[in-house]
Amino acid sequence: xxxxxxxxxxxxxxxxxxxxxxxxxxxPATHTTxxxxxxxxxxxxxxxxxxxxFLHSGFEKLGETLDFNQYVTIxxxxxxxxxxxxxxxxxHVCEKLLDIELTPRCTYLRTILAELMRISDHLLCVGACILxxxxxxAFMYAFNERERIYELCEQVSGQRFHTxxxxxxxxxxxxxxxxxxxxxxxxxxxxxxxxxxxxxxxxNRIFIERxxxxxxxxxxxAICGGATGPVARASGVTRDLRRDEPYLAYADLDFxxxxxxxxxxxxxxxxxxxxxxxxxxxxxxxxxxxxxxxIFAEGSGKELLPQKREVYTSIEGLIHHFEAIMPNRQLQPxxxxxxxxxxxxxxxxxxxxxxxxxxxxxxxxxxxPSLVHFALFPQLIRGCMLSDVVAxxxxxxxxxxxxxR
Amino acid sequence: MSSNIQPASNGLFWxxxxxAANWSRANSLWPMPFATACCGIELMxxxxxxxxxxxxxxxxxxxxxxxxxxMIVAGxxxxxxxxxxxxxxxxxxxxxxxxxxxxxACSGGVFDTYxxxxxxxxxxxxxIYVPGCPPRPExxxxxxxxxxxxxxxxxxxxxxEFADRTTPEGPARFDGDExxxxxxxxxxxxxxxxxxxxx
Amino acid sequence: MMNxxxxxxIALEAALSAVPGPRAWSTFRDSLRLNIDAxxxxxxMTRLREVGLNMLIDLTAVDLxxxxxxxxxxxxxxxxxxxxxxxxVEVRTHVNDPEPKLPTMTTLWSSANWMEREAYDMFGIVFTxxxxxxxxxxxxxxxxxxxxxxxxxxxxxxxxxxxxxTRSES
Numbered sequence: 001x002x003x004x005x006x007x008x009x010x011x012x013x014x015x016x017x018x019x020x021x022x023x024x025x026x027x028p029a030t031h032t033t034x035x036x037x038x039x040x041x042x043x044x045x046x047x048x049x050x051x052x053x054f055l056h057s058g059f060e061k062l063g064e065t066l067d068f069n070q071y072v073t074i075x076x077x078x079x080x081x082x083x084x085x086x087x088x089x090x091x092h093v094c095e096k097l098l099d100i101e102l103t104p105r106c107t108y109l110r111t112i113l114a115e116l117m118r119i120s121d122h123l124l125c126v127g128a129c130i131l132x133x134x135x136x137x138a139f140m141y142a143f144n145e146r147e148r149i150y151e152l153c154e155q156v157s158g159q160r161f162h163t164x165x166x167x168x169x170x171x172x173x174x175x176x177x178x179x180x181x182x183x184x185x186x187x188x189x190x191x192x193x194x195x196x197x198x199x200x201x202x203x204n205r206i207f208i209e210r211x212x213x214x215x216x217x218x219x220x221x222a223i224c225g226g227a228t229g230p231v232a233r234a235s236g237v238t239r240d241l242r243r244d245e246p247y248l249a250y251a252d253l254d255f256x257x258x259x260x261x262x263x264x265x266x267x268x269x270x271x272x273x274x275x276x277x278x279x280x281x282x283x284x285x286x287x288x289x290x291x292x293x294x295i296f297a298e299g300s301g302k303e304l305l306p307q308k309r310e311v312y313t314s315i316e317g318l319i320h321h322f323e324a325i326m327p328n329r330q331l332q333p334x335x336x337x338x339x340x341x342x343x344x345x346x347x348x349x350x351x352x353x354x355x356x357x358x359x360x361x362x363x364x365x366x367x368x369p370s371l372v373h374f375a376l377f378p379q380l381i382r383g384c385m386l387s388d389v390v391a392x393x394x395x396x397x398x399x400x401x402x403x404x405r
Numbered sequence: 406m407s408s409n410i411q412p413a414s415n416g417l418f419w420x421x422x423x424x425a426a427n428w429s430r431a432n433s434l435w436p437m438p439f440a441t442a443c444c445g446i447e448l449m450x451x452x453x454x455x456x457x458x459x460x461x462x463x464x465x466x467x468x469x470x471x472x473x474x475x476m477i478v479a480g481x482x483x484x485x486x487x488x489x490x491x492x493x494x495x496x497x498x499x500x501x502x503x504x505x506x507x508x509x510a511c512s513g514g515v516f517d518t519y520x521x522x523x524x525x526x527x528x529x530x531x532x533i534y535v536p537g538c539p540p541r542p543e544x545x546x547x548x549x550x551x552x553x554x555x556x557x558x559x560x561x562x563x564x565x566e567f568a569d570r571t572t573p574e575g576p577a578r579f580d581g582d583e584x585x586x587x588x589x590x591x592x593x594x595x596x597x598x599x600x601x602x603x604x
Numbered sequence: 605m606m607n608x609x610x611x612x613x614i615a616l617e618a619a620l621s622a623v624p625g626p627r628a629w630s631t632f633r634d635s636l637r638l639n640i641d642a643x644x645x646x647x648x649m650t651r652l653r654e655v656g657l658n659m660l661i662d663l664t665a666v667d668l669x670x671x672x673x674x675x676x677x678x679x680x681x682x683x684x685x686x687x688x689x690x691x692x693v694e695v696r697t698h699v700n701d702p703e704p705k706l707p708t709m710t711t712l713w714s715s716a717n718w719m720e721r722e723a724y725d726m727f728g729i730v731f732t733x734x735x736x737x738x739x740x741x742x743x744x745x746x747x748x749x750x751x752x753x754x755x756x757x758x759x760x761x762x763x764x765x766x767x768x769x770t771r772s773e774s
Binding site: 484485487488491494495517518519520521522523527528529530567568569570571572573574 | 742743746750755756757758759760762763764766767768769770771772773774
């Protein structure tokens, strides 16, 4: 609970009594590599200065050397707990730039995968945070469910995560009926396990006491600070790109946008847990409406990647593959620049691509939701206690790789 | 470790003590998870309930280096983080081992950029390398089992086997021709920042 | 598709009529872009914020050194959003070497704070009036601006310049 503070700057003897605590970059609760320099008055946080960049790997520089199909492997590694969401966002921008319209089957499959990733991300956010707050059982339950999602990802793409599954205009492979049966199995058995996680988290007396009323973000602060996604929706900003700027198959599906007015840590977690239930609804509807047909966009001639089976068994497939991969024969985007965004589990994940007419981005900028949210952290934590730092940090779902790129 | 106290270390008494020490150390490796990126999530999955790492003795992931004996560097290490890594390695008490998990920690991985260290073994001693991006939990468990075999075979009670490793074991700080290329392209001398974790 | 941005463009042009300086509007794949000079940046942005574009989504720079037909070196791009109506505008301006400088937007939108620090870190563009103009992602001792086109991907040896710790001494 935030305590009343003396005016810190006016009284010099007060400033002398403050002490500095270094939090991170190697600390279990900092979710990999974040560093906070906290100024404390006893146990109350007077100021927090974040120091980031401990995972800055030069993603944007790499985006200028790899083409649109290759960069998806790097984009995967940004928000690494929901990799397919990043891939879908990246190729959403690429396809908008190249003016490619996806086939209905591809849009529905991408919607299903995006929602699976949303479930995975929210489960990890809540699970890791409650692990930091001491409730290890919920972490184990959440990770067990995430293992099932990993199995689904592995069946469809060959990799547990970092799937690199989307391509410009389509997906790497089509899904089999067995996968759809496994997915059906997942969504029928998930609610029961999810109820357990819910009881262990949202109805946990200690969790509620530690998170309610802590780290309050007001609506004006959220808008001025650029917050999007669950962090903003928990503060009353009712924006969801799936409903406001529909992309993929969201316009045809029926779901609710979860918002809250409280703006504290607990409401951020509540929004995430309820969004998991909405995602299940979306997957169910999308599975029922899943159309047949090809994965890659039609009428694209030789420019988009053909199916792997064609590549390995027919000469036309091989030629098409060659035409799509060789640098001087690929699709030529217009010499323009474009910003587009999707609703990733963390917020608005957008890419700004400047194109110079080749199939490689001249500038591939990522708009990272984690960077914007972490910038809000100092104003959330002022006046809270040291142990609230962990709760607030967890509720913002800061992924260091997205933060630092 | 003091290598002058090695009386009859091949005798039955000492080798039995060595074997006993190796057995107990190998089967209770407490990892220090230096998780920086995506491999950290696979490390968390390995210690979660499906692939349970505590079956192999790594029951507790202590985050304090003073209480651990195995450092698992999971994820890419960038310029800003390397001094932190070296400092934590130096803070760990003997005997200690290091597993470099994932392609980025082994060699820089996909990130051959200005910011990512191309393999932590250039600057730190590594015992076991785990390839993969990210490595499956089973691969990490296989690495722990290999490390256990290594400790059983080469370990000593007084941890004297580490005193022989006096030279850096990874690739040279600069690859030979990379240094030439850098010097050719940048004839002007520039001040590079120098980091020392031992200050 | 072009029609959907016309009413928005007309409304914004009317709102910006009092702001001096040349303005060039363009549209691409239903996103509206406004090209202005660096001098009229602050009055334009202030006016845009007043008419409802209350969220700064993204702030970034592009180094146009190797871009064909580019007249200036750095393009600054601001993505603005109106949370009430969902309208988006991309505002562009240009700065040049030597000493690329722009006024800060942190007084209008606090999300500009870290994004401007990152633009300084990566490109070397200085934002006058910024409360905390330090590097954000790279170490403070780092001497170059990596996202400029004349900086190589693999760097200039900074990633190798660390002391080596051998096993026997650690």
